[in-house]
Amino acid sequence: xxxxxxxxxxxxxxxxxxxxxxxxxxxxxxxxxxxxxxxxxxxxxxxxxxxxxxxxxxxxxxxxxxxxxxxxxxxxxxxxxxxxxxxxxxxxxxxxxxxxxxxxxxxxxxxxxxxxxxxxxxxxxxxxxxxxxxxxxxxxxxxxxxxxxxxxxxxxxxxxxxxxxxxxxxxxxxxxxxxxxxxxxxxxxxxxxxxxxxxxxxxxxxxxxxxxxxxxxxxxxxxxxxxxxxxxxxxxxxxxxxxxxxxxxxxxxxxxxxxxx
Amino acid sequence: xxxxxxxxxxxxxxxxxxxxxxxxxxxxxxxxxxxxxxxxxxxxxxxxxxxxxxxxxxxxxxxxxxxxxxxxxxxxxxxxxxxxxxxxxxxxxxxxxxxxxxxxxxxxxxxxxxxxxxxxxxxxxxxxxxxxxxxxxxxxxxxxxxxxxxxxxxxxxxxxxxxxxxxxxxxxxxxxxxxxxxxxxxxxxxxxxxxxxxxxxxxxxxxxxxxxxxxxxxxxxxxxxxxxxxxxxxxxxxxxxxxxxxxxxxxxxxxxxxxxxxxxxxxxxxxxxxxxxxxxxxxxxxxxxxxxxxxxxxxxxxxxxxxxxxxxxxxxxxxxxxxxxxxxxxxxxxxxxxxxxxxxxxxxxxxxxxxxxxxxxxxxxxxxxxxxxxxxxxxxxxxxxxxxxxxxxxxxxxxxxxxxxxxxxxxxxxxxxxxxxxxxxxxxxxxxxxxx
Numbered sequence: 001x002x003x004x005x006x007x008x009x010x011x012x013x014x015x016x017x018x019x020x021x022x023x024x025x026x027x028x029x030x031x032x033x034x035x036x037x038x039x040x041x042x043x044x045x046x047x048x049x050x051x052x053x054x055x056x057x058x059x060x061x062x063x064x065x066x067x068x069x070x071x072x073x074x075x076x077x078x079x080x081x082x083x084x085x086x087x088x089x090x091x092x093x094x095x096x097x098x099x100x101x102x103x104x105x106x107x108x109x110x111x112x113x114x115x116x117x118x119x120x121x122x123x124x125x126x127x128x129x130x131x132x133x134x135x136x137x138x139x140x141x142x143x144x145x146x147x148x149x150x151x152x153x154x155x156x157x158x159x160x161x162x163x164x165x166x167x168x169x170x171x172x173x174x175x176x177x178x179x180x181x182x183x184x185x186x187x188x189x190x191x192x193x194x195x196x197x198x199x200x201x202x203x204x205x206x207x208x209x210x211x212x213x214x215x216x217x218x219x220x221x222x223x224x225x226x227x228x229x230x231x232x233x234x235x236x237x238x239x240x241x242x243x244x245x246x247x248x249x250x251x252x253x254x255x256x257x258x259x260x261x
Numbered sequence: 262x263x264x265x266x267x268x269x270x271x272x273x274x275x276x277x278x279x280x281x282x283x284x285x286x287x288x289x290x291x292x293x294x295x296x297x298x299x300x301x302x303x304x305x306x307x308x309x310x311x312x313x314x315x316x317x318x319x320x321x322x323x324x325x326x327x328x329x330x331x332x333x334x335x336x337x338x339x340x341x342x343x344x345x346x347x348x349x350x351x352x353x354x355x356x357x358x359x360x361x362x363x364x365x366x367x368x369x370x371x372x373x374x375x376x377x378x379x380x381x382x383x384x385x386x387x388x389x390x391x392x393x394x395x396x397x398x399x400x401x402x403x404x405x406x407x408x409x410x411x412x413x414x415x416x417x418x419x420x421x422x423x424x425x426x427x428x429x430x431x432x433x434x435x436x437x438x439x440x441x442x443x444x445x446x447x448x449x450x451x452x453x454x455x456x457x458x459x460x461x462x463x464x465x466x467x468x469x470x471x472x473x474x475x476x477x478x479x480x481x482x483x484x485x486x487x488x489x490x491x492x493x494x495x496x497x498x499x500x501x502x503x504x505x506x507x508x509x510x511x512x513x514x515x516x517x518x519x520x521x522x523x524x525x526x527x528x529x530x531x532x533x534x535x536x537x538x539x540x541x542x543x544x545x546x547x548x549x550x551x552x553x554x555x556x557x558x559x560x561x562x563x564x565x566x567x568x569x570x571x572x573x574x575x576x577x578x579x580x581x582x583x584x585x586x587x588x589x590x591x592x593x594x595x596x597x598x599x600x601x602x603x604x605x606x607x608x609x610x611x612x613x614x615x616x617x618x619x620x621x622x623x624x625x626x627x628x629x630x631x632x633x634x635x636x637x638x639x640x641x642x643x644x645x646x647x648x649x650x651x652x653x654x655x656x657x658x659x660x661x662x663x664x665x666x667x668x669x670x671x672x673x674x675x676x677x678x679x680x681x682x683x684x685x686x687x688x689x690x691x692x693x694x695x696x697x
Binding site for chain 1: 291292294308309310339343346348352369374375376388390394395396397423424426427436438443496498501503538540543544545578579580583584586627630631632657658659660663696
């Protein structure tokens, strides 16, 4: 009996340190660091979309974000400035953390002065023609997946995420590397049913802004056909005190210039 | 507005402007995406595009010579000046219309827009937009109930980009934003008619002649309305739903009334309505109602003036599979005092039904990383047994250019019904657009 107890004791001691990681707490803090820095934030962003033939497209926009609650509901406005045919187009999202409630989305088309309510739709479709999905930009709710720790390096934890609802997504599972130091997800590899890694999202450049670890450059790659999109952020600031009324239909037609420049 | 410039000089101007505005582009490494536009604002340049569009009708139209339905060489110039609390925007099209062999200037926007904070404390809740502008509200797709702002049906039928479905007006729009809801109040001092089908490009059915005619007419003073148009909207979000109430005081937007001498004119019209949009099931549901009070014929007994109508719309939209959005709309136009209309009608065989019902179906499919968009929109009237099918493909694999092609097909049984009167307007078109 005592030998058996000792054996269990030894087994516990010899387990790799991964078992000590509280995965639940890790993904919650990772989600907060990745999508909820400060109470609000603004950033200029631009994307270069490169297709498999090497043809390039550019998108430039400014994002304003306001959290209703950390790891909870968020408000977002995206003001496009380039290219010419999307200039002054504005995208508005009321994100609901409850995955049973669809996000509310609107698009303002300046040439028609039209505010178009957009039906919820698949969040894993291209964000304005890029290789990023809407969900990459607004954040995939961590409650959508089951996480388990599969590996660990000196810098990162590597988690395997399996969707709770496999029918709703194109991937079978993904591996996410979370920086031990910053808790930012730095690389996500998506695998299909055949176990092929067909898509990668990675943080290429990270810096500390107002004390918040912040991704300045990220890249998403289509590993099958070779297309990719680069996204770069500039003029980032947090805790601006963005008022609630910035995130409204008013701002679609009359952009709140005070917060955009 | 018509100017006497030759098409050659327009083309030369376009090429000159484009070459002036072209910037050299170099790429060193993959993260070098060129200048951020904020850095370019020091030297404000204009932006815009050149567009060449060609369209022909499928069959000849006995009422109109020639097969051409669309021949545009177009330069759009956009210019914006940001002031401290406001902005000045100009969007103007100069184009050669090869169907009419005319050079035209279409100022789509020339407006000052700003918040009124700077004027007074009460101003913080108000925005004002003054000048030539495009205005839109309401919930329908291609069906307008409470939106009485001018439309350009000639462009819609010819296959110009959807941006041209709305025509600009010289208006003042005051918007107020409050806890109890938001208000828009629009005054258009000089009546802005639709760009209605007048025979310039497409013929239309005339009940008096019993056949299609193409007079190419414009209504001129003294038959133009002399009072301003007023439009009002109240709207509010309640949870994820949006409700709105509308009012309009003005005139029928096309000259659908005739004086006793047979002169077409725009008779008085008031419109009252409401709408709601809400998420439902996996998509969006919408409903809209409008009451059209035809003030010059409130009893319905004037045969040359439209009767009062109630208009209803119910619609549903959903993404059915990834990148494919489908929508359906059911629309009813109910003519009031129908027995009076029948009693007084001069051309009873061509009278519309008491209830005109239109069902629309739309599919929008985005393919190839959203560089290709296929849009199919069908209007079908179950009461008139006629319809209008719009099919369009847009392809733009780079930022610099877009190509588009499509058909507009009118079909039906009778030659006088709403859509089928345009059967000979059915056309095929293509366009190329280059952004400079």
